[in-house]
Amino acid sequence: MPQTQSAEQIKMSIMALIHARGPCLPIHISKGINMSGIFSSAFLSELLNEKKLKMSHMRVGSSPIYYTEEQEPQLEMYAQHLKEKEKEAFFLLKENKFLKDKEMEPAIRVALRAIKDFAKQFNIQGETIWRFFTVQESDFNKSEIKREIKQEEKEEKIEIVEKIKENVEEIEKAIEEIPKKSKIKNKSKSKPKKQDDKFFNRVKEFLNQKSIELLDIEDFSKSEITLRVRQNKKELLIIAFNKKKLTDKDIISAYKTAQKSEMPYSIISLGETPKKLNDIVEASKALSGMEKLD
Secondary structure, eight states: OOTTOOHHHHHHHHHHHHHHHOSBOHHHHHHHHTOOHHHHHHHHHHHHHTTSOEEOSSOBTTBOOEEOGGGGGGGGGGGGGSOHHHHHHHHHHHHHSEEEGGGSOHHHHHHHHHOTTTEEEEEETTEEEEEETTSOGGGHHHHHHHHHHHHHHHHHHHHHHHHHHHTOHHHHHHHHTSOHHHHHHHHHHOOHHHHHHHHHHHHHHHHHHTTOEEEEEEEEOSSEEEEEEEETTEEEEEEEESSSSOOHHHHHHHHHHHHHHTOOEEEEESSOOOHHHHHHHHHHHHOOOOOOOO
16 A cells, blocks of 8 residues: 555545445455555554444454444355354344244353344343344334244144044044954964064164164154154154054144144054045145134
């Protein structure tokens, strides 16, 4: 930088550089105006005092980020430099726009307080709420309404399943009509005790064949095993039934288990699902509601 430049000209050069490049690290500014880091830092401090520039709370290495007020949304491009838990909190807040502090796990609550550039805090009736930095506080009520709608939709789906359950007597009758000889034949071939001992190993072998990672055993009994797994980088529940024929009650039971965990789920068993039960399951996927004529 030529020595003939005045302090004001140097500061104007810094401002022009940041306007052109967006949020900058000190090293970008030093190179951009061809000046040592010590001298450029002095001019940056003056611009901060004059409120022409803002400085981030986050650090890239040990350096802050300098930006103008209107460039604040562009800070998001530096989010990749956050620590792992802070990054998790960042994306969680970005996705939901608002988070209630009391509903978060302790590690996320700490991380939200650390990412001050992206997580803005406000209070409603003594309750701490976090908003994503590009979202307006006034949008909180709209977000709550959407959240309530999602909860209502969830409850409606549960209600639909309950209504389907009330109308599956035909399925139960069909199962009862299976010839007794067939039942006796099945019993003679089966060895319950040995099957119970081997069932879990068969489930594990099935998971290995499908390249499904077993994460945890949620519940275990001789007749039913609930596992938390990862498939294609997504977590879900697998409910395995140690029986050859599933009933509507098994489907409802698996659904309620998954609802408690708020996770998607899959069902496996030792045999094929009866056709009528499959028809009910397929029908429920497309069912949007059931109404009663007055």
